[in-house]
Amino acid sequence: MNKYEDMLDVKRPVSKKHPPMPIKDRAAQFAPFAALSGHREALAEEIKKYDEDLGYQ
Structure with missing residues (x-):
């Protein structure tokens, strides 16, 4: 075990x-x-995609 x-x-x-x-x-x-450079922009893009998947504007 x-x-x-x-x-x-x-x-x-x-x-x-x-x-x-x-x-x-x-x-x-x-x-x-x-x-890392671009990290904030990449995070913002991921949040945007996540919100779109959930149906948020």
Whole structure:
């Protein structure tokens, strides 16, 4: 048995006090680490594609 095998099917804990952070906000928290040129533009394009897939304008 693998050392961590017993944890493979454990559900991640969900807070009863704090609602989950929206995906847009989670992605935005990494923006300050955009050390590569073009990273911000690439991220904006991915967000746009994601929003289109979900039917947002």
